Amino acid sequence: MSEKSASTRASRTKKTRALLAGGVVLGLGAAYTLAQWSDSEWAQSTFAAGQFNLEGSVDGTTFEEHPTSADAAELSFTADVGNLRPGQATASLFAIRLDSATTVDANVATTAAATGSATAQLSHRVIQVAAPGDCTVDATGTTVAGEAALGSLGTVTDVALAPGAGSAPGASANLCIIVTASDDLVQSSTASATWTFTASTS
Template structure:
């Protein structure tokens, strides 16, 4: 029996030797690789950023005091203003009343309104038989009309009741604020001790609002 000749389609050893066919296949594969690289490049991402900043500047705040209603300045605890009483408080007798005006304001550099709290900072010596009151007035001076009472008459000298406060407003632009005019009124009663001597210092503590 003669074996049938293998068909070109079924012969595993058959190789297509048609000129130019293999180079064409390689060219198509190469082209596919090139297209693949191109697709990867188009996946690159864009990046961008935004930034913001702020500038922060503190305001200014300064309280001044005056014993004459005209000249205002600093009066620290180490060098407090000396009140100018209408009569010499160095020779008091029972029934005497002496007064002294004082004013406070915010200076022209101040950028906030304020609440001022009044307290007794310190007292020395003997103050027996002495009481006081503290009032506000329309203008500077204890003879001016009273607009408010901060400390009622009869308060023992050297003490201050709680929550004694008043408001101060800053000036417009670089102008000084309006002054608050005050009056201390000291009264000697029958309990005054002969030859005693004492000193009291009040604090006006301003807090910005």
């Protein structure tokens, strides 16, 4: 056998081994790919908006909705507001709470409006007291609206309300509205005032 033939045969053997080796590598790669397993986890949720509804009471016991100025609750003051004297003060409770269907917290902002010839001679303030019976002209507690002329507002602090547990309404905030006549109250002058308590959540 010539050296050339031996060299050619050796070269072919190396190529065959290389191809076989390549085939083995490819075969293992294919087997590895086919042997891969997979598994999945899924997660989902359903979303719904909460709700809140404010209601009020002039006695701290019977609560109703008063959603518009036409439905405003008639306050019950400690003195006859149709017969005020100079320097006289009078107070009325107005309690607010979130009803039993409410599912979220709320903050309540206070605004006021007034008309009439006596507005400049009457001032008011709103104090949050611990219990309905604490609403007097000398009430102390958290100032919700600082003293100002009737229809105007001094410093205002929002009232925080929380929903009740289960199907119960939330705890009430007892607001004491105190109106004071100035010493220069004019005879036969009149005024009409409206307080609005607006709940919001965010």
